[in-house]
Amino acid sequence: MTRPIENIEAIADQIRDQGPEAEDLGRLPDETAKKLKASGVMKLLAPAQYGGLEAHPREFAETVMKAASLDGATGWVCGIVGVHPWQMAFADPKVQEEVWGEDDNTWIASPYAPTGIARPVEGGYIFNGRWQFSSGTDHCDWIFLGAMLGTPEGDMALPPTMLHMILPRSDYTIVEDSWNVVGLKGTGSKDIIVKDAFVPSYRVMNGDHVIDGTAQAEAGMTSTLFKMPWSSMFPLGITSAVIGIAEGALACHLDYQRDRVGAQGVAVKDDPYNLFAIGEAAADINAARQELLANVDRIFDMVEAGKEITFADRAAGRRTQIRAAWRAVMAVDQIYARSGGNALRMDKPLQRFWRDVHAGLNHAIHVPSTPYHASALASMGLEVPDNLRSMI
Incomplete structure (x- = not known):
């Protein structure tokens, strides 16, 4: 059986090519949604009872990144819609049957x-x-x-x-x-x-119980996947999409710069300043990817070992997610600013990746203020006020 990421790779050209059409429609084309359904990406976090793969969250993140690197909107929908089966897995069995009983690939x-x-x-x-x-x-x-x-x-x-x-x-x-x-x-x-x-x-x-893990415990979940903290799972698809979009922007930039001659008449391949920026941005985008994956691995391993996931653990995880997104977007800014005026043209995909990655950073899950504040207090063993605990 091929994994969803392999199925996404098999339709990479179609996902990449439909980006402008999705923008014109203001939604994914029906054909794109059909191909995504067939890929199984939305079944990665679904329960096995309804044909789900119950995959490791890392695999989910990597698959979302791959889709987003081809087209930002496609990856974003995979990340957002793809995490919902994880929560539905510990909802009332009656509603699970209503949603998936006739079609276990219902979104x-x-x-x-x-x-x-x-x-x-x-x-x-x-x-x-x-x-x-x-x-x-x-x-x-x-x-x-x-x-x-x-x-x-x-x-x-x-x-x-x-x-x-x-x-x-x-x-x-x-x-x-x-x-x-x-x-x-x-x-x-x-x-x-x-x-x-x-x-x-x-x-x-009860939304509060979903966030604090009570709902999962009351549902009797035994799988490590479904015992993961909400604050590790819900933001994962969103941040993965942002990092994947950044990877797509980097790929477009490299393709665009390969044969480009800058305004000073120097080929980019001979311009040490541009090459330095490319190298630094590539390293930062990769660092964002690796820290996000390592972060979810760490929490998964703790849950699997039966260790308590404290508020300090969750806050540190959210801090890492947020910083990974910001690091990736800042790297994209560095290369886009060095892409020349023609990179502004609407027929160049780089501008779409640049717009999409900034839009992804605007999601509430990526606002750094209160999570950073909360994680700093928690790391010092100090009391964290209730108003700083939102989305942690």
């Missing part, structure tokens, strides 16, 4: 930002809200949506409780023309609206 969208209110009623919740950034959503038939628990009157309940609501495609609306952006245009990360949907209780997960 699930998100986002998790709690911009909806779930009002409790008999048997479940009445759900309302609007969300941004639902990547790959046109090709998904189910969705995870973040919510805050409401009161019977529809106000937010106190103390705040975050929920993850699971809805079929019939219960939400995708807002067309809501994804007009400068980068990652081909991801189709459109807005979602839910109005007065009834969500039965078995389709609802």
